[in-house]
Amino acid sequence: MTADRRTGGRAVATAVLAAVFLTASPPDRLTAQDSQFGIRGLGTPGRWESVRSRSTGGAFAPFDPLSPFSEAALADVPQLTVTAMGSASYRDAEVSGTPSALRATRFPLLNVVGRVHRRLAIAAGYTTYLDRTWDVTLRDSTLLRGTLERYTDEVTSDGSIADLRLAAASRVTRRIALGAGLHLLSGSTRETAERRFDDTTFHTVQQRAEVRYSGVGLSGSLLLGVAPGLSVTGWVRADRRLRATVADTTSADTDLPRMAGGGMLFSPSPSVRFGGSVAWRGWARAGAGAFDTWSWSAGAEIGAGHMPLRFGVRGGQLPFGPGPTAPTELAAAAGTGRAFAQGRALLDVGVERLERRGGGLTERVWTALVGITVRP
Amino acid sequence: MMARRATLIGGVLLAAACVERVSAPGNCPSFCPSGQIQIVDTVLTSIISHDSSFRGYVTALHAPLLLAAGLPGFVDGRAIFRVNGYGQRYLLAAADTGTILGADSARLQLTLARRDTGAHNLSVAFYRLPITIDSTTTFADLAGPFTDSLVRRINIDTLLARPGRKDTITGDSAVVDTLNHVVVLHLKFDTAAARYVGTDSGTVAYGIRVSADSLASIAIAKSTLAWQWYLRVDSAGTPVARKPSPLGYAFASFVFDPPLPPTDSTLAVGGVPSARSILRVAFPRFIRDSSQIIRGTLALVPVAPVQGAPSDSFVIEAHTVFTDVGAKSPIIVDATRTDTAVIHAGMSDTVQIEVTNLLQFWASDTTRATTLVLRAKEEATSFSQIRFYPSAAQAFRPALQITFVRRFPFGQP
Numbered sequence: 142m143t144a145d146r147r148t149g150g151r152a153v154a155t156a157v158l159a160a161v162f163l164t165a166s167p168p169d170r171l172t173a174q175d176s177q178f179g180i181r182g183l184g185t186p187g188r189w190e191s192v193r194s195r196s197t198g199g200a201f202a203p204f205d206p207l208s209p210f211s212e213a214a215l216a217d218v219p220q221l222t223v224t225a226m227g228s229a230s231y232r233d234a235e236v237s238g239t240p241s242a243l244r245a246t247r248f249p250l251l252n253v254v255g256r257v258h259r260r261l262a263i264a265a266g267y268t269t270y271l272d273r274t275w276d277v278t279l280r281d282s283t284l285l286r287g288t289l290e291r292y293t294d295e296v297t298s299d300g301s302i303a304d305l306r307l308a309a310a311s312r313v314t315r316r317i318a319l320g321a322g323l324h325l326l327s328g329s330t331r332e333t334a335e336r337r338f339d340d341t342t343f344h345t346v347q348q349r350a351e352v353r354y355s356g357v358g359l360s361g362s363l364l365l366g367v368a369p370g371l372s373v374t375g376w377v378r379a380d381r382r383l384r385a386t387v388a389d390t391t392s393a394d395t396d397l398p399r400m401a402g403g404g405m406l407f408s409p410s411p412s413v414r415f416g417g418s419v420a421w422r423g424w425a426r427a428g429a430g431a432f433d434t435w436s437w438s439a440g441a442e443i444g445a446g447h448m449p450l451r452f453g454v455r456g457g458q459l460p461f462g463p464g465p466t467a468p469t470e471l472a473a474a475a476g477t478g479r480a481f482a483q484g485r486a487l488l489d490v491g492v493e494r495l496e497r498r499g500g501g502l503t504e505r506v507w508t509a510l511v512g513i514t515v516r517p
Numbered sequence: 518m519m520a521r522r523a524t525l526i527g528g529v530l531l532a533a534a535c536v537e538r539v540s541a542p543g544n545c546p547s548f549c550p551s552g553q554i555q556i557v558d559t560v561l562t563s564i565i566s567h568d569s570s571f572r573g574y575v576t577a578l579h580a581p582l583l584l585a586a587g588l589p590g591f592v593d594g595r596a597i598f599r600v601n602g603y604g605q606r607y608l609l610a611a612a613d614t615g616t617i618l619g620a621d622s623a624r625l626q627l628t629l630a631r632r633d634t635g636a637h638n639l640s641v642a643f644y645r646l647p648i649t650i651d652s653t654t655t656f657a658d659l660a661g662p663f664t665d666s667l668v669r670r671i672n673i674d675t676l677l678a679r680p681g682r683k684d685t686i687t688g689d690s691a692v693v694d695t696l697n698h699v700v701v702l703h704l705k706f707d708t709a710a711a712r713y714v715g716t717d718s719g720t721v722a723y724g725i726r727v728s729a730d731s732l733a734s735i736a737i738a739k740s741t742l743a744w745q746w747y748l749r750v751d752s753a754g755t756p757v758a759r760k761p762s763p764l765g766y767a768f769a770s771f772v773f774d775p776p777l778p779p780t781d782s783t784l785a786v787g788g789v790p791s792a793r794s795i796l797r798v799a800f801p802r803f804i805r806d807s808s809q810i811i812r813g814t815l816a817l818v819p820v821a822p823v824q825g826a827p828s829d830s831f832v833i834e835a836h837t838v839f840t841d842v843g844a845k846s847p848i849i850v851d852a853t854r855t856d857t858a859v860i861h862a863g864m865s866d867t868v869q870i871e872v873t874n875l876l877q878f879w880a881s882d883t884t885r886a887t888t889l890v891l892r893a894k895e896e897a898t899s900f901s902q903i904r905f906y907p908s909a910a911q912a913f914r915p916a917l918q919i920t921f922v923r924r925f926p927f928g929q930p
Contacts, residue, residue, distance in 0.1 A: 175539065177541065177548045178548075180548055180549060180550055181546075181547070181548065181549065181550065181551055181930075182930055183930045234541055236544040236547075236548060237544060239542055239544075241540075241541035241542060242538070243538055243539055243540075243541060244537065244538040244539075245537055245538075245539060246537065274539055275539055275541075276539045276540035276541065277540075277541060277542075277543035277548070277549055277550065278540055278541070278542055278543060279542070279543035279545060279549065280542075283556065285556065285558055285920060286558060286918070286920070294543070294554060295540075296543075296549070296550050296552075296554075297539075297540075298550075330928075332925075332927045332928070334552070334554055334925040334927075336554050336556075336922075338811075342812060342871060343811050343812045343920065344810075344811040344812060344873055344877070345811070346554055346556075346809060346811055346922045347809070348554075348809060348922070348924065348925045348927075350925070350927035350928070352927050352928035385928035385929070386928070387927050387928045392926070392927065392928035392929055393928050393929045393930060395930055427930070428930065462547075463546075463547035463548070464547075500547050500548070501544075501547065502544070502547070502548060
């Protein structure tokens with residue numbers, strides 16, 4: 142009895158800690174890992190994966206009920222579960238031989254899943270849809286009043302667009318589970334444009350605005366048990382237009398992509414799991430400079446005990462970038478997890494090494510991931 | 518226990534990682550936002566109209582400086598002042614007064630707030646004036662005394678060149694204040710130069726003329742002008758020396774010839790009495806409402822070169838007004854909403870006054886009258902004035918050059 146009480150107390154403490162992390166941070170931190178490739182486009186798409194899935198390169202995401210990716214995976218959730226994650230990325234961006242060391246901390250995921258009926262599970266939460274946090278400085282000159290005036294520009298954007306998802310899933314048969322989700326896209330960015338002239342006769346240009354974003358999307362997925370230990374899944378998602386408003390005036394209305402993907406999970410034994418997934422996203426609809434993208438991932442989780450080992454790789458394309466072809470990315474990830482309080486609290490950690498290339502820019506990123514899951 | 522420790526460590530690590538560094542050099546256009554800061558520079562020649570100028574805001578009497586100048590072809594200016602005395606009797610003790618028998622001497626403290634360092638053999642001459650001088654006294658009224666009543670002449674260059682800047686023979690001395698860029702003169706007037714006439718209550722009046730090989734122009738600070746009497750007082754039949762406290766001026770002003778011509782259609786600024794010009798600006802709405810002004814320059818073409826010695830250079834201020842009621846429009850005196858330009862003697866080029874602060878003020882408060890008032894920063898402290906072509910002179914009319922930034926296209930991918 143005492144042990145149970147202690148276990149429950151630890152779970153509650155962990156939940157409180159998770160809540161503190163998420164509520165104590167400003168909203169603009171609720172974003173994913175950003176990229177210089179997202180500056181010229183709509184932003185950097187987020188990764189809709191929990192730490193566990195991210196540690197396998199994203200291969201397990203379509204099968205992970207705690208990743209807001211494929212709704213069908215929710216069908217087998219046994220109980221109310223809350224998960225949240227934080228990440229710290231260290232990014233080196235090098236373009237034309239000029240390196241920049243960048244650093245960011247993000248809290249890109251909060252997901253609550255639970256069963257409301259024997260055959261129905263639901264989930265609610267948010268993840269990052271597009272990250273729009275960047276800060277660009279530029280040194281240049283312009284001819285003004287017959288004189289070459291040197292200046293420094295700084296254009297910044299701070300914020301993101303979140304994907305607020307309400308999802309439901311049901312196991313229709315022993316082999317088939319179906320899921321669907323409604324996605325509300327909402328967010329804002331604080332944007333500034335500043336120009337400082339060397340000649341202070343010209344006053345500093347300082348403009349700022351808060352840009353609000355809104356949109357809506359639908360998704361559906363199917364999880365199929367092909368054979369014992371072998372599952373496949375497929376998902377589709379269609380997002381409508383992303384509306385950007387500044388001071389109640391629509392400044393842009395951009396088509397959002399339709400997406401589809403699938404995955405396979407093979408578990409030859411309870412302690413070994415292999416996964417793979419592939420996804421297509423039709424970002425080219427977003428306008429000039431946007432590309433349709435393919436992405437893939439493969440990973441494994443070994444060990445069913447308290448500290449399983451996870452690893453994986455992923456690759457693919459980025460939707461925004463200069464030039465005629467989409468930038469590419471390749472990443473390797475590894476991680477583990479630890480259960481506490483008799484499995485009521487889980488702490489997942491992971492690390493990812495990522496490289497993005499395109500248009501003369503190379504980004505290399507180390508990302509540390511921490512996830513907290515609570516099953517009260 | 519271990520779970521708590523692990524959770525704590527994870528939390529601490531996560532909190533420690535909360536550091537942002539997202540600023541990176543831009544590589545444009547590939548990795549820069551599609552929107553650009555767009556700057557427009559335009560010269561607006563027809564937005565200034567209904568301009569006029571008025572004179573008489575600050576007169577010689579109310580000026581903080583006494584001006585004296587001997588600039589042939591431009592102006593002959595003479596400072597005049599009066600110091601009231603103690604009367605015929607002097608308070609020797611609490612209940613004892615004595616007749617003032619006369620003065621052994623007097624000492625005048627004079628602060629030269631401005632002089633032309635290029636002037637050689639700079640001399641000041643003191644003339645005894647009628648004690649009846651007042652604000653109605655004209656240059657012509659004093660022509661006689663300034664001809665035949667010379668009481669002292671001091672060569673300032675010679676005095677400054679002496680060891681310790683002291684003349685042991687005349688009793689004069691000088692102090693150079695390099696911090697405030699002023700010269701303080703302590704000049705001794707002997708009994709003949711400083712006559713204490715009891716029937717005049719000891720009142721004395723003097724006029725100051727200045728001369729030099731060239732560029733003879735000085736300005737004397739009114740506030741520090743002080744007169745120290747060294748009196749002889751009858752104390753029970755015995756003359757005793759008394760040094761009363763120094764006296765300030767009872768009247769101080771200056772007269773000059775020729776007077777400035779009356780205002781005409783040109784836009785006059787400066788001079789004595791001081792002139793101001795008022796310009797009405799039709800501030801374009803497309804700039805005011807949807808852009809950010811980063812520089813505004815008012816260009817004014819002088820009608821003629823500015824006359825005066827180089828030290829007579831003055832600063833023009835451009836103010837806006839609380840409300841436009843013509844010549845008496847109350848100006849907004851606020852350093853953050855005032856723009857200036859220095860007017861040098863001899864200047865004939867186009868004068869450019871940066872009026873960015875004023876334009877930004879108008880843009881931020883559209884209820885304000887878009888009226889500019891040009892005046893000298895310290896009015897009536899220089900004989901020099903500048904006259905500009907008005908808007909009626911099509912070829913040389915005032916113009917406003919505005920550099921502004923259009924609204925940044927925030928929110929566009």
